[in-house]
Amino acid sequence: xQKITQTQPGMFVQEKEAVTLDCTYDTSDPSxxxxxxxxxxxxxxxxxxxxxxxxxxxxTEGRYSLNFQKARxxxxxxxxxSQLGDSAMYFCAMREGSGGSNYKLTFGKxxxxxxxx
Amino acid sequence: DGGITQSPKYLFRKEGQNVTLSCEQNLNHDxxxxxxxxxxxxxxxxYYSQIVNDFQKGxxxxxxxxxxxxxxxxxxxxxxxxxxxxxFYLCASxxxxxxxxxxxGQGTRLTVV
Numbered sequence: 186x187q188k189i190t191q192t193q194p195g196m197f198v199q200e201k202e203a204v205t206l207d208c209t210y211d212t213s214d215p216s217x218x219x220x221x222x223x224x225x226x227x228x229x230x231x232x233x234x235x236x237x238x239x240x241x242x243x244x245t246e247g248r249y250s251l252n253f254q255k256a257r258x259x260x261x262x263x264x265x266x267s268q269l270g271d272s273a274m275y276f277c278a279m280r281e282g283s284g285g286s287n288y289k290l291t292f293g294k295x296x297x298x299x300x301x302x
Numbered sequence: 303d304g305g306i307t308q309s310p311k312y313l314f315r316k317e318g319q320n321v322t323l324s325c326e327q328n329l330n331h332d333x334x335x336x337x338x339x340x341x342x343x344x345x346x347x348x349y350y351s352q353i354v355n356d357f358q359k360g361x362x363x364x365x366x367x368x369x370x371x372x373x374x375x376x377x378x379x380x381x382x383x384x385x386x387x388x389x390f391y392l393c394a395s396x397x398x399x400x401x402x403x404x405x406x407g408q409g410t411r412l413t414v415v
Binding site for chain 1: 333345352360392398401402403408409
């Protein structure tokens with residue numbers, strides 16, 4: 186079974202509007218971290234925001250916030266006031282904390298966001 | 303400046319040849335990873351290493367080999383046994399902690415003709 190599911194292959198948003206990118210995850214480990222990365226057309230992976238499984242509050246980082254619903258196993262990324270430079274591929278990823286061999290990041294297939302002027 | 307350096311950025315090879323992709327980090331990270339990215343597939347883990355002289359297979363290790371002789375370096379060899387080697391390859395590193403992010407290199411785009 187897929188550990189990270191991103192159901193939106195592509196999304197469009199108008200400049201200055203907010204957009205939500207969906208991510209659901211699957212784990213039985215009580216300790217895990219959820220990460221969002223941005224990949225522009227240049228290919229580099231830019232870390233955006235992190236949410237830990239024990240965090241009580243939703244993570245925020247500038248225009249990025251995470252809508253973390255633990256019971257539903259979802260960690261949706263919200264980008265407020267979209268800018269043209271936000272056009273990129275966005276990946277959700279997870280790390281499980283169940284022991285020394287499990288620090289690898291597992292990625293979803295990504296969502297391609299296009300911001301229209 | 304600390305970071306991860308992958309070289310080269312673009313690589314062309316003839317079918318049947320082995321090729322080695324370089325990955326160096328000066329972040330003093332214990333863990334290093336190699337991912338492969340194909341269109342519509344996201345990132346898939348090839349190999350990872352948490353300590354010098356030790357590494358584990360990821361989800362798609364067949365046709366690849368790695369070494370970790372130094373903490374800073376984690377080269378990936380794409381062998382002739384890899385059936386479809388043309389892809390974008392990303393190297394990453396991190397500390398050994400589940401609640402911190404991994405840092406990525408700029409990637410190497412390998413084209414086999």
